[in-house]
Amino acid sequence: MTGFVKKCPECGSLNLLWNKEKGEIICKDCGLVVEEKMVDFDQEWREFDSDAAERKRRTGAPMSYTQFDQGLGTDVGTKSDFYRLDGKNKNKFFRLRKWQQRISTAIERNLKLALAELKRVSSYLRLPSSVEEEASRIYTLAVQKGLVRGRSMESVVAGALYAACRRHDVPRTLDELSEASSIEKKEIGRTYRFITRELGIKILPSNPADYIARFASALKLSAETQSKSVEIIEKAQHVELTSGRGPTGIASAALYVAALINGEKRTQREVADVAGVTEVTIRNRYKELLDKLDLEKEIKKTKKKK
DNA sequence: AAGACGAAAGTGGTTGA
DNA sequence: TCAACAACTTTCGTCTT
Numbered sequence: 001m002t003g004f005v006k007k008c009p010e011c012g013s014l015n016l017l018w019n020k021e022k023g024e025i026i027c028k029d030c031g032l033v034v035e036e037k038m039v040d041f042d043q044e045w046r047e048f049d050s051d052a053a054e055r056k057r058r059t060g061a062p063m064s065y066t067q068f069d070q071g072l073g074t075d076v077g078t079k080s081d082f083y084r085l086d087g088k089n090k091n092k093f094f095r096l097r098k099w100q101q102r103i104s105t106a107i108e109r110n111l112k113l114a115l116a117e118l119k120r121v122s123s124y125l126r127l128p129s130s131v132e133e134e135a136s137r138i139y140t141l142a143v144q145k146g147l148v149r150g151r152s153m154e155s156v157v158a159g160a161l162y163a164a165c166r167r168h169d170v171p172r173t174l175d176e177l178s179e180a181s182s183i184e185k186k187e188i189g190r191t192y193r194f195i196t197r198e199l200g201i202k203i204l205p206s207n208p209a210d211y212i213a214r215f216a217s218a219l220k221l222s223a224e225t226q227s228k229s230v231e232i233i234e235k236a237q238h239v240e241l242t243s244g245r246g247p248t249g250i251a252s253a254a255l256y257v258a259a260l261i262n263g264e265k266r267t268q269r270e271v272a273d274v275a276g277v278t279e280v281t282i283r284n285r286y287k288e289l290l291d292k293l294d295l296e297k298e299i300k301k302t303k304k305k306k
Numbered sequence: 307a308a309g310a311c312g313a314a315a316g317t318g319g320t321t322g323a
Numbered sequence: 324t325c326a327a328c329a330a331c332t333t334t335c336g337t338c339t340t
Contacts, residue, residue: 278331280333
């Protein structure tokens with residue numbers, strides 16, 4: 001097991017939680033998200049003898065959708081081939097090469113550009129490579145279905161990334177995508193809905209709890225507060241408070257309450273900012289949470305302690 | 307003076323006739 | 324295709340700490 005990060009840079013704790021699926025390392029003590037993008041250096045297979053090793057080892061460049069042609073491109077000849085051909089075949093050679101280049105310019109160049117943009121945005125957001133891969137796949141499919149026509153390449157890229165994030169339970173808000181790609185929120189939402197519908201990609205509504213780690217870390221809240229808010233969210237889900245509501249609203253309200261309970265008060269404004277919702281939404285969710293989950297005692301308790 | 311609260315009007319999207 | 328609708332936002336005035 002290889003670990004780059006062994007100690008939390010914030011509080012020095014060694015109590016780190018590795019979450020490979022989300023590509024995050026979270027400090028259990030202070031809640032800081034230490035590293036959001038990490039590489040898994042483990043081999044996922046084991047070799048018991050040299051025979052098995054031969055079969056299981058894979059060599060060569062990985063095939064990846066982040067390469068525009070999955071890394072398996074073909075070029076029709078180069079000059080070095082040219083001198084070996086007679087007159088007739090020279091013509092054929094040029095014809096083929098011309099067509100190859102025309103096709104390249106039409107579709108593949110677009111893909112090349114788009115995937116470069118996709119990589120840029122995804123690294124800006126420090127997304128795990130699994131998400132980047134998925135997004136590239138989605139974009140490629142979208143191009144093949146001609147869904148990019150009439151839309152800007154960038155917005156489709158952003159939409160594909162958003163969809164990939166959702167599928168991998170690594171939610172990023174539309175605001176974050178918007179900031180990274182400089183495409184309007186509405187536009188991303190629109191293309192996101194469009195391409196997922198057209199490609200028949202099913203996406204479950206995201207779980208508010210998935211946002212907690214990042215929001216809490218941005219607000220420098222303790223791990224207790226984090227788990228408290230996850231707990232609150234779970235309770236809220238049992239009482240059917242969560243369906244139909246924006247997950248970020250729920251997450252931020254739960255976080256706000258949890259912070260109050262643990263005496264780590266943050267203003268509604270602060271929470272609202274990192275979660276990308278308004279104070280009003282937090283207030284509404286907050287009120288509902290208090291109504292249904294009688295958390296008031298707990299808040300009063302910590303008040304008296306002071 | 308800042309933060310919390312709540313009312314009212316507006317926005318963009320979904321749904322169902 | 325249109326109208327009703329729910330969730331969320333913006334704005335603004337009032338209350339609380």
